[in-house]
Amino acid sequence: MNNVYAWTAIAVITLAATTGDVLLAYAMKRVGHVGELWQDQGLFAVVRRILGTPTFFLGVLAMAVAFYSLLFGLSWGNLSLVVPASASLTFVANAAAARIFLHERVGRRRWLAAILVAAGVALMAM
């Protein structure tokens, strides 16, 4: 717990990853079912549709921030601390953010799964 650098990286990773996940999920819902689109109109149509969605690039930008924070974090702390700790926080943040911003139906099953996974991931960081 005394590794301030590692935990700073974890906080930045969590914030950036949650922002990125929500933006990317929003973008892909606008793109539509990739598998069906590929079958109907080909891979080129899929790529063009994705590249034509501005939210996608904002999501990628946020993910790039999370990615480079992860590179820093991994060189400062153990793989088995940085990855589970940032992931655990990201699960909680994402469940709330998906409900608020994406209007996903987060029922008992989803909450229980998110809490079990977040708790499990947190235990693994100890």
Add this chain to the structure above:
Amino acid sequence: MTFRKYLVLAGITVFSTLGDSLLARGMKTLGGASLHNISGLLLSILNPYVGLGIVLLLAFFASYMSALSWADLTYVLPATSLSYVLVALIARIAFHEEISNTRWLGIALIAAGVGFVAAGPSATPAAGEDPMHSEAGSSGLRLNNE
């Protein structure tokens, strides 16, 4: 379609795990990253471990985007969280980090959570769709939104 769905989810899990592990391996070889050495950080992709790790993370990203196009974020994230179990196992095998009893308990909780969400509906029905259709995944009857 259900088989392909689980294949995509498995791809997300495996690609992200191997990608992260290779990146960690590469960054450990290169030594500590630092804000004073930005060019060193950018050049780190020339390291074979880091390079291969990035290729695998690109494969992860493609399967992740595919999954997000037909499933909820709150479904995809827990359903693919077995990757943290895989990270721990790889950390033990490749980096010889210990797995304590606490960590084994964490692995059990994650596995339970994955089973819970994966058995349920994968997408929130769009407005106007029959809500019963997507809530029916809980017991016996499995209707997936495909």
